Amino acid sequence: MTEAIIQVENLVKKFGDFTAVDGISFEVHPGEVVGYLGPNGSGKTTTIRILLGLLRPTAGRAQVLGFDVGREAESIRPLVGYMSQKAALYDELTVAENLTFYAGLYGLSTVQQRLRQREVLALVGLSDKQNERAGQISTGWRQRLALAIALVHQPRLLFLDEPTSGVDPAARRDFWDLIDELAQADTTVFVSTHFMDEAEYCSRLGIMSAGRLLAMDSPAALKRDVLPGPAWNLVVDRLIPAIEATEQIPGIAQVGLRGDHLHAITLAGQHSAESLQEALLDRGFAAQIEPAAPTLEDVFMTLAGRGGASKG
Amino acid sequence: MALLEASDLRKHFGALVAVDGLSLTVEPGEAYGLVGPDGAGKTTAMRLMVGALSLEGGAVRILGHDVTRHAEAARACIGYLPQRFSLYGELTVYENLIFFGSVRGMARQALDGRARELLGFVGLAGFEDRRASALSGGMKQKLGLACALIHRPRLLLLDEPTGGVDPLTRQDFWQLIIRLLGEGAGVVVSTPYMDEAVRCTRLGFMVAGRLLTAGSPRELMRPLAGRVLELAARPKGLARQVCRADPDVEDVAAFGERLHLRLRTAAPAVRGDLAPASGALERLPGVLTAAGVQVQELRHIAPSLEDAFIALLRGDA
Numbered sequence: 001m002t003e004a005i006i007q008v009e010n011l012v013k014k015f016g017d018f019t020a021v022d023g024i025s026f027e028v029h030p031g032e033v034v035g036y037l038g039p040n041g042s043g044k045t046t047t048i049r050i051l052l053g054l055l056r057p058t059a060g061r062a063q064v065l066g067f068d069v070g071r072e073a074e075s076i077r078p079l080v081g082y083m084s085q086k087a088a089l090y091d092e093l094t095v096a097e098n099l100t101f102y103a104g105l106y107g108l109s110t111v112q113q114r115l116r117q118r119e120v121l122a123l124v125g126l127s128d129k130q131n132e133r134a135g136q137i138s139t140g141w142r143q144r145l146a147l148a149i150a151l152v153h154q155p156r157l158l159f160l161d162e163p164t165s166g167v168d169p170a171a172r173r174d175f176w177d178l179i180d181e182l183a184q185a186d187t188t189v190f191v192s193t194h195f196m197d198e199a200e201y202c203s204r205l206g207i208m209s210a211g212r213l214l215a216m217d218s219p220a221a222l223k224r225d226v227l228p229g230p231a232w233n234l235v236v237d238r239l240i241p242a243i244e245a246t247e248q249i250p251g252i253a254q255v256g257l258r259g260d261h262l263h264a265i266t267l268a269g270q271h272s273a274e275s276l277q278e279a280l281l282d283r284g285f286a287a288q289i290e291p292a293a294p295t296l297e298d299v300f301m302t303l304a305g306r307g308g309a310s311k312g
Numbered sequence: 313m314a315l316l317e318a319s320d321l322r323k324h325f326g327a328l329v330a331v332d333g334l335s336l337t338v339e340p341g342e343a344y345g346l347v348g349p350d351g352a353g354k355t356t357a358m359r360l361m362v363g364a365l366s367l368e369g370g371a372v373r374i375l376g377h378d379v380t381r382h383a384e385a386a387r388a389c390i391g392y393l394p395q396r397f398s399l400y401g402e403l404t405v406y407e408n409l410i411f412f413g414s415v416r417g418m419a420r421q422a423l424d425g426r427a428r429e430l431l432g433f434v435g436l437a438g439f440e441d442r443r444a445s446a447l448s449g450g451m452k453q454k455l456g457l458a459c460a461l462i463h464r465p466r467l468l469l470l471d472e473p474t475g476g477v478d479p480l481t482r483q484d485f486w487q488l489i490i491r492l493l494g495e496g497a498g499v500v501v502s503t504p505y506m507d508e509a510v511r512c513t514r515l516g517f518m519v520a521g522r523l524l525t526a527g528s529p530r531e532l533m534r535p536l537a538g539r540v541l542e543l544a545a546r547p548k549g550l551a552r553q554v555c556r557a558d559p560d561v562e563d564v565a566a567f568g569e570r571l572h573l574r575l576r577t578a579a580p581a582v583r584g585d586l587a588p589a590s591g592a593l594e595r596l597p598g599v600l601t602a603a604g605v606q607v608q609e610l611r612h613i614a615p616s617l618e619d620a621f622i623a624l625l626r627g628d629a
Contacts, residue, residue, distance in 0.1 A: 033568075040476035041449060139350060166350030168519065169506065169618045170625040173565050180566035184549050194476055197507050197618060201568050209478065219568055240490050256483045257490060259511040259529055293614070297507065300479050 003066070005030055005157055005188045006051060011060035013046050020046040022211035023060070028190060028204075033183045034216075036192040037199045037296070038208030044192040047208075048159050051190070052082060065157060078106065081155035085162045087146030091135030095126055095145055098134050099152055106153040120148045124178060140171030147178070151187075158182065160191040164198065176201045196296045205296070207303055214303040223294040226302050228253045229268035231294040232276060235261045236287040245283040249276070254301055265298055313376055314339055315389075315467045315498035321360050322369030330356040332521035333370070338467065338498040343489060345512030346502040347621070353521040354502040355395060358469050361500065362392045374467060388416075391465035395472050397456040401445030405436055405455055408444050409462060416463040423462075430458040434488060450481035457488065468492065470501040474508060486511055506618040517621055524624050529617055536615035536623060541573040541593065543600075544608040551605045558599065560592040563626070572613075574623065 006028035013021040021043045028034045036044050049055040051064050053073025062069040064076045090098055096117065103113040121127045124144040129137060134145060143163060150158060160179075164172045179189055179201070191202065199205050199219065206216040215222060234255075236242045242262060246255040251270030255262055266276070273289040280287040316338040323331040331353045338344045346354045359365040361372050363379040363386060372379040377386040399408050409427040410420075418426070431437045434454040439447070444455060453473060460468060470489075474482045486508075489499055493513075501512065509515055509529070516526040525532065539562075545551040548571065555564045555573050563574040575592050597607045 039449075039478035039481075042478075166504065168349035168352075168621075168625060170622045171349075173618075173622055177566055180548075195505065196479065197505075197616070201566065203568055238494075240487060240494060243487070257486050257511060260513065295507075297479050301483070304478065304480055 003030070004028065004063075005032075005065060006190065007061075007063040008047075008051075009061045011047070011050065011062055012058045013043075013050060013055065014058045019211050021050070021057075024211075024213040025060075026206060026213060026216050028188060030188055031183055031186050033179060033189045033191065033201070033203045035199045035202030035205040036190065036208060037194065037196070037205055037300070038192075039194055042208040043211040044194075044208055045161055048082075048161050048190070048192060052080065052159060053077060078153065079156055081150035081153070081158040083146045083150040083158070083160050083163055085165055087142065087149070089134040089142060089145060089149075092133060094131050094133055095137070096121070096130040098145060099148055102149045103152045108153065116152060116154070120151050123151070123181075124148045125174075138171075140167045140174075143167055143171070143175065144178075147175070151182075155187070157188045157190065160189065162192055162194065164193070164195070172198070196300065199296050207300060209300075209304045215299075219296060222296065222299045226299045227265055227294050228302070229266045229270065231292040231298060232264050232266065232271075232273070233258070233261050233290045233292040234264055234276070234280070234287050235290070236280065236285050238285070242280070242285050242287070245280065245285055248283070249279045254298070256301065263292060263295075263298070265294070265302070314373075315342075315375060316361065316500065317373040318357075318361055318370070319372075320370035321357060321367060321372065323356055323360055323365060324368065329521050331360060334518075334521065334523060335370075336500075336516060336523070336526065338500060340466075340496045340498055341493050342514060343493055343499045343501060343512045345509045345515040346500065346518050347504070347506070347509045347515055347617075348502075348518035349504060352518040354518055355471055356521075357518070358392070358394075358471050358500065358502060362390050362469055363387060364392075388463065389466050391460035391463070391468045393456050393460045393468070393470045393473055395475070397459075399444040399452060399455060399459070402443065404441050404443055405431070405447070406440040408455060409458060412459040413462040418463060426462060426464075427458075430461055433461075433491075434458045435484065450477050450484075453477060453481065453485065454488075457485070461492075466497055468497060468499045470499065472502050472504065474503070474505075482508070506616065506621065510617050515617075517624060519625065532620045533615045533617060536574070536619050538612060539575045539577070540613050540615045540619055541575065541596075541610060542567075542613045543571040543573060543596075543610050544569065545571070545600060545610075546606045546608070550603065551600060551607075554600055554603045554605060555596070558592075558596065560595075563622075572619075574619065 004027040009025050011021055011024050038044050050057050050069055053069045053076050056070055065079050067075045099117050121130055124147055126144055164175055183189055193199055204218050207214045243255055246252055251267050253265040253267055255264040276289045277287055314337045319335045321331050321334040334357055348354055360367055363383050374386040374389045379386040410423055413423040434457055436454055474485055503509055514528055516523040552564050555561045560575050561573050562576045565572045597610055600607050
């Protein structure tokens with residue numbers, strides 16, 4: 001039996017009439033990088049705040065590192081790291097001083113601090129910048145400093161709430177490489193994001209919509225199990241009429257725009273490239289059909305269903 | 313005539329150079345994506361293009377009208393949806409549209425018909441009497457778009473219009489954009505999302521106030537064709553070390569349980585899609601196995617726009 005690092009059962013959080021988290025259950029195991037994907041307002045941050053013991057659940061149960069989030073929040077916080085969308089950095093302090101300040105809050109002794117500081121700065125690649133003021137470094141470097149702060153007390157579990165909002169793609173990829181290294185060293189990571197492409201980096205992924213956890217599995221398993229069949233790229237002119245025509249073809253599960261072409265999911269065993277091409281030709285569209293890799297956006301669309309669109 | 317011609321735009325705020333010699337044109341039917349991280353200058357560039365900020369250098373022409381000297385004529389052709397668009401929460405959906413139409417100097421009789429047409433177009437018919445404050449995020453976004461379209465602008469500037477909205481709403485929003493393009497409008501849209509950028513007809517990668525490069529999504533990905541491999545192997549840490557040390561591998565990134573490898577280009581004289589580091593696909597499994605790595609799968613995958621952007625940022629492309 002593996003010990004669960006996070007264990008959530010039928011968790012509910014209401015704010016007045018609004019149900020932010022609507023009966024979710026999941027587990028996170030040691031060394032996993034678990035993503036929590038969903039649009040703004042889907043309940044991601046609320047879940048994290050409950051798991052940090054900052055908000056009391058309305059119903060249900062959550063344990064973090066074996067402690068109950070309602071009754072034993074004080075025991076949880078020293079063992080976990082947290083990095084939020086907007087990190088609280090002191091712009092007038094240097095990189096090293098920011099770290100010293102937070103290390104002090106966690107009660108590290110001066111000697112421990114000095115050792116750990118060096119280690120953490122090296123880990124996040126900030127050793128060369130330790131004497132620069134936090135206010136003077138780029139967004140990507142600030143985000144690494146925020147991560148260093150979340151790691152200074154050597155937490156076993158790290159919560160990252162949309163950690164890469166607004167940083168450039170290269171810094172974003174470096175950041176995920178760092179997360180991967182942490183996971184290899186047995187830190188468990190729980191990370192929220194609304195970037196579909198970023199969710200691909202996670203070993204397991206929960207998909208949130210309107211407070212509900214629609215599915216949780218590895219990206220590959222989600223694509224295999226949630227989608228009703230294979231994905232195709234349809235290269236065609238007159239995109240909007242072509243979408244409408246494609247929707248009418250039997251055996252089509254969903255179709256949408258992807259830049260200069262359409263992307264469709266068909267029901268298993270219903271279509272080949274030739275049959276799709278023929279069906280479109282029957283409807284007046286000359287199309288070039290290529291098998292496509294399914295995406296997490298396909299998964300989200302299938303799970304959330306077109307019914308969600310009318311609600312806007 | 314081009315809908316938008318921006319040439320050598322410049323703007324700084326104190327010591328910060330926000331826009332540093334930006335040029336772009338938008339033709340009818342084109343969606344031009346400005347892609348870049350926060351602070352790249354996307355919003356400032358848009359505000360310069362609509363004439364909301366004064367230029368320090370360069371010029372903007374909207375359907376031939378200079379945005380500085382003929383501001384009225386230029387602005388009449390522009391619809392602009394800023395990142396934080398303010399609707400009047402106390403007004404209904406219909407009243408918001410009428411208000412923005414009046415501000416644009418439209419006659420009241422013409423307004424009613426146009427407002428109803430737009431509500432149908434953005435999918436808000438039936439919500440005329442709902443107060444804007446009671447709309448969901450996605451609906452607010454659609455109302456914002458309708459307000460920006462009220463005076464039938466030929467050119468639409470959208471500043472991160474789909475930030476944080478769900479994929480279904482995003483899909484609906486893009487279908488509206490494509491319809492507008494089909495009617496001959498032009499669109500400039502800024503976004504930090506690579507999967508959204510790929511929907512544009514042309515893209516500019518913006519960093520530190522400048523365009524690193526511009527082109528269609530396919531053109532931008534072409535330099536990486538055949539150069540991205542996906543590897544599934546155990547243990548991953550060792551596999552990564554071995555790949556990093558390999559002379560054919562330029563970059564290694566972890567993607568969940570898999571690694572993505574970018575191969576170096578072959579001799580510069582070699583052109584064409586599959587020119588890069590030929591043989592790496594056949595050679596690497598042996599190298600990995602010899603180092604004690606268990607290889608499950610190694611295959612070519614299509615490069616993504618993000619791969620292209622990262623290669624440029626690192627100066628490897």
